[in-house]
Amino acid sequence: MKKLTIALFAFCFTAVSASAQCEKSLRITSSKTEYLNEDTVLHKTVEENTIIEITKTTMTISPGTKKMVATIVSETCSWKTPYVEGSTVYKVTFEEESKVKNATVVIEGKGGSLTMLVTPDGAEYMIRVPIDKFDEKL
Helix, strand or coil: CHHHHHHHHHHHHHHHHHHHHHHCEEEEEEEEEEEEECCCCEEEEEEEEEEEEECCCEEEEEECCCCEEEEEEEEEEEEEECCCEEEEEEEEEEEECCEEEEEEEEEEEECCEEEEEEEECCCCEEEEEECCEEEEEC
């Protein structure tokens, strides 16, 4: 019974710790952007510094001198080990020059390597951003 109680406590602590990561604002940096076709085959790579800032309600993506702001519509967080193994899936809406584009943004960690994949709704391409560095913003 004692082992069961300890195991249950450890599981609950890990689950709470992992989900708490989703409540934090992030600043992510990358040095390249990869463009994929709908079959996830690499089409083009652009060497550019990109800064991505994520808060509870917005996502700002700044590749080079551009700046795109999206409203976060929903978020699904599933990290086994925060920022190492797992993922966060965002449904976002970009508004640019009175045009609205919806997209799915997935930040995924596998073996300590982090990537962000942006898939615009209805598009025949995807944008993958290998993450060089991320920081939690206070």
